[in-house]
Amino acid sequence: MAVDPLIELRDVNKHFGELHVLQDINLTVGRGEVVVVIGPSGSGKSTLCRAVNRLEAIESGAILIDGRPLPEEGKGLAQLRAEVGMVFQSFNLFAHKTVLANVSLAQIKVRKRKKEEADRRSRELLERVGLAAHADKFPAQLSGGQQQRVAIARALAMDPKALLFDEPTSALDPEMINEVLEVMQQLARDGMTMVVVTHEMGFARSAANRVVFMADGRVVEDRTPEDFFTAPESDRAKDFLSKILKH
Numbered sequence: 001m002a003v004d005p006l007i008e009l010r011d012v013n014k015h016f017g018e019l020h021v022l023q024d025i026n027l028t029v030g031r032g033e034v035v036v037v038i039g040p041s042g043s044g045k046s047t048l049c050r051a052v053n054r055l056e057a058i059e060s061g062a063i064l065i066d067g068r069p070l071p072e073e074g075k076g077l078a079q080l081r082a083e084v085g086m087v088f089q090s091f092n093l094f095a096h097k098t099v100l101a102n103v104s105l106a107q108i109k110v111r112k113r114k115k116e117e118a119d120r121r122s123r124e125l126l127e128r129v130g131l132a133a134h135a136d137k138f139p140a141q142l143s144g145g146q147q148q149r150v151a152i153a154r155a156l157a158m159d160p161k162a163l164l165f166d167e168p169t170s171a172l173d174p175e176m177i178n179e180v181l182e183v184m185q186q187l188a189r190d191g192m193t194m195v196v197v198t199h200e201m202g203f204a205r206s207a208a209n210r211v212v213f214m215a216d217g218r219v220v221e222d223r224t225p226e227d228f229f230t231a232p233e234s235d236r237a238k239d240f241l242s243k244i245l246k247h
Ligand SMILES: Nc1ncnc2c1ncn2[C@@H]1O[C@H](COP(=O)(O)OP(=O)(O)OP(=O)(O)O)[C@@H](O)[C@H]1O
Pocket: 016, 019, 021, 039, 040, 041, 042, 043, 044, 045, 046, 047, 048
């Protein structure tokens, strides 16, 4: 299948002090593709995800969204983060705003929608993530899984071209992980372009078009889940899989 590139990283490099956290990263995410990024702790997965959203600056190379380089600063950044939404491990909801207001706020500020229109869209999306009845509650009144689904609705409300997920289930109690993964599975089936950093191998196997395995700041393997999980090529990946599959 010919890939229609939506997100492209070309020879991307970044250091944190002495640590070369992203080393010559080349990666293309096609429109409608789900790319799951896995690898040992500290391998640079979150940094890669954050760089695409310009939460981290890169030192060399280029990141292109739909053929255009990332904006450096200012208004362009809010537009970028609307176009490429991000869902964090820690939900990042406004504690003093209702669920509805959390989903509507950026639509009003960044997408310049009228409040009524934003609220209507927010209610539709809360319905889609199974939270229609919770619109008037505050985040602290919801479970972690529900809060994360609000964060997904908030990102979707911006009509993004792609969504980035940085360990979206890592802060959740085990019984809440599936409710979030199910919403993500549905998005994948609906054709959303997604980059997902996760330790959930079941999700990687069932939802990913490609698995990107990172180690020490490098992309070591970039293959279909079938190939990766049944016949990893590198010793790093074999070692990683043998450790996690023991658990
Ligand atoms: N702001 C920062 N300043 C300095 N070092 C950082 C910073 N952010 C991350 N690092 C370091 O960069 C390395 C890569 O971090 P990153 O969070 O990208 O890894 P990861 O693969 O996502 O790991 P994990 O699975 O544990 O979340 C780690 O050694 C981390 O300590």
